[in-house]
Amino acid sequence: MALVNDHFLKLKAGYLFPEIARRVNAFSEANPEANIIKLGIGDVTEPLPEACRSAMLKAIEEMGNRETFRGYGPEQGYDFLRNAIVAHDYRSRGCDIAADEVFVSDGSKCDTGNILDIFGQDNKVAITDPVYPVYVDTNVMAGRTGEPDDQGRYAGLTYLPVTEENNFTPALPTEPVDLIYLCYPNNPTGTVLRKDELKKWVDYARENNAIIFYDAAYEAFITEDDIPHSIYEVEGAKDVAIEFRSFSKNAGFTGTRCAFTVVPKTLRGTTSDGSEQAIHPLWNRRHCTKFNGVSYVIQRGAEAVYSDNGQDQVQTLISFYLENASLLRAGLESVGITVYGGVNAPYVWIKTPDGLTSWEFFDKLLSETHLVGTPGSGFGASGEGYFRLSAFNSRSNIDEAVERLKKSLG
Numbered sequence: 001m002a003l004v005n006d007h008f009l010k011l012k013a014g015y016l017f018p019e020i021a022r023r024v025n026a027f028s029e030a031n032p033e034a035n036i037i038k039l040g041i042g043d044v045t046e047p048l049p050e051a052c053r054s055a056m057l058k059a060i061e062e063m064g065n066r067e068t069f070r071g072y073g074p075e076q077g078y079d080f081l082r083n084a085i086v087a088h089d090y091r092s093r094g095c096d097i098a099a100d101e102v103f104v105s106d107g108s109k110c111d112t113g114n115i116l117d118i119f120g121q122d123n124k125v126a127i128t129d130p131v132y133p134v135y136v137d138t139n140v141m142a143g144r145t146g147e148p149d150d151q152g153r154y155a156g157l158t159y160l161p162v163t164e165e166n167n168f169t170p171a172l173p174t175e176p177v178d179l180i181y182l183c184y185p186n187n188p189t190g191t192v193l194r195k196d197e198l199k200k201w202v203d204y205a206r207e208n209n210a211i212i213f214y215d216a217a218y219e220a221f222i223t224e225d226d227i228p229h230s231i232y233e234v235e236g237a238k239d240v241a242i243e244f245r246s247f248s249k250n251a252g253f254t255g256t257r258c259a260f261t262v263v264p265k266t267l268r269g270t271t272s273d274g275s276e277q278a279i280h281p282l283w284n285r286r287h288c289t290k291f292n293g294v295s296y297v298i299q300r301g302a303e304a305v306y307s308d309n310g311q312d313q314v315q316t317l318i319s320f321y322l323e324n325a326s327l328l329r330a331g332l333e334s335v336g337i338t339v340y341g342g343v344n345a346p347y348v349w350i351k352t353p354d355g356l357t358s359w360e361f362f363d364k365l366l367s368e369t370h371l372v373g374t375p376g377s378g379f380g381a382s383g384e385g386y387f388r389l390s391a392f393n394s395r396s397n398i399d400e401a402v403e404r405l406k407k408s409l410g
Contacts, residue, residue: 007143012152016133016378017041020362027366037397037404038372039328039389042187042346044252046320046394048301049313052251055304059297070296075288077104077260081299084306085260089245095232101264101280103287104294104302106257108217108244112181113138114290115213115242115261118282119269123178126158128170130188130376130383132215135181151381161382162189164351168340169197172204180205182231183215185222188379188388189349190325190341192227198234205240211269211279212241217259220250220318222344238264242279249321249346249392251305251314258294258302321346324398325391331402335410346391349376353409361387369404 020040028036047053062068076082082099090097105111113134125144127135139145139157146155153159158177160170168191170182182201184193193201205212214231222229231237246259253259267279294302304310325342332339338351352361358375365371376386391398 005141005143007141007145010140010145010147010154011137012148016374019378020372020374023362024366024372031370034370036366036370036372037393037401039391039393039401040372040374042249042390042392044249044254044317044321044392046252046317048252048256049305049310049317051304051307051310051313052253052301055307056297056301059300063297073293073296073299075291075293076100076284077102077294078296078299081303082260084303085245088306090230090232090262093230093233095230096238097232097262097264101262103261103263103283104299105259105261105287105291106294107248108215108246108259108261109134111244111259111261112213112215114286115283116142116144117286117290118279119179119211120272124158124176125156125179125181126160126173126177127181127380128162128183128186129153129159129381130162130379130386131181132183132187133379135183135213136380151384152377153381159380159382162186162191163382163386164338164340169193172200176208176210178208178210180210180212181215182212183217185218185227185345186341187215187218187345188347188374188376188383189386190343190345190347190388191349192222192224192344194226195228195234198228198231202231202234202237202240206236209270210240211267212237214241214243216243217246218249218345219245220314221322221346223322224344227344232262232264239266239268242267242283247302247305250318251302251310252317253298253302256298256301258298320395321391324393324395327398327402328389328391328405331406332409335406337409342391348389348391350387350389352376352385352387358384358387365405365408369401369408371401371404 082102162168219229231241243262247253263280263283265280268276328348329342340349342348358377362375374388376383
């Protein structure tokens with residue numbers, strides 16, 4: 001008898017984005033003439049930077065020559081990329097991160113789920129609410145939760161609401177927790193934590209022997225000077241935090257797949273017999289056992305992000321998407337909609353008007369304006385009454401979407 005993992009059966013009706021796709025497909029089939037503009041899933045639209053494309057082409061040529069051909073590479077990533085990451089993303093900001101603490105992967109979404117493999121079942125997990133669904137769903141799949149309640153909150157998880165009532169700043173847990181998910185700039189709200197607020201979390205983790213999973217996938221979109229780009233800018237964070245980064249949104253690698261996770265060698269956990277255990281070798285073992293590494297060609301493309309031309313071209317991309325966010329914000333505010341985010345992040349988080357629920361507002365936009373966004377309730381119970389719009393789109397689509405929003409909501 002082949003037994004299934006019953007924990008998968010706890011998952012709610014469907015992962016958020018497939019459910020959106022289902023509704024959009026149904027509407028599209030019923031209204032084939034509708035010009036639907038999708039501002040839901042945060043997928044990029046603009047081409048890869050020329051510096052990255054050129055580096056990849058050169059690497060492809062190398063793969064066609066016996067002398068420069070590459071087979072299996074190091075599972076942790078090639079030194080040329082790990083060294084570039086350390087120099088540009090960490091040492092330049094005063095963070096003492098070593099190249100062998102960097103693990104190159106095919107996505108931070110994957111890593112934030114896979115990291116659970118090396119942590120025990122009895123850990124108490126805290127997440128912000130609303131939250132990127134992967135954090136919740138992978139814990140459900142791993143058996144760390146009970147069943148969901150009527151609001152979709154799973155027994156066994158500690159939920160930390162982030163709404164306009166607390167200025168989208170999560171309060172420290174009132175009970176001890178062991179693993180803490182933080183994502184800043186935040187997906188889905190587009191809000192940020194300033195350094196003094198982030199320090200409170202580092203101090204909490206140090207005092208409670210907890211570990212922070214810090215998802216900084218959107219750090220390149222930070223525009224304000226006093227917002228930390230890495231948790232390691234906070235003193236003591238190397239002892240309590242794992243950081244996840246990605247090339248997907250800053251350099252457009254959503255389709256080519258490259259990211260990295262930083263696991264400091266000073267980070268410690270506790271074994272079942274109460275002794276200390278370094279986390280770094282555990283993640284290294286998991287990484288080497290279940291992952292064969294990112295392709296040489298893609299890693300050369302990622303390395304080019306840190307070249308002078310690459311940096312200029314990536315900044316152009318980031319500025320383009322942030323301008324899209326600014327246009328969305330301005331258009332919504334002009335018709336009296338309350339808007340958050342969109343300044344240090346490519347997401348605009350709005351309060352749904354007229355008391356509409358998140359999914360009611362989704363259906364209203366789809367049917368009346370042929371626009372697709374993401375219902376806030378899909379990110380958690382505290383996301384009810386909110387809605388996310390993504391700035392990842394062409395300028396012509398953003399301009400058209402703004403006009404439709406103003407006409408429908410004005």
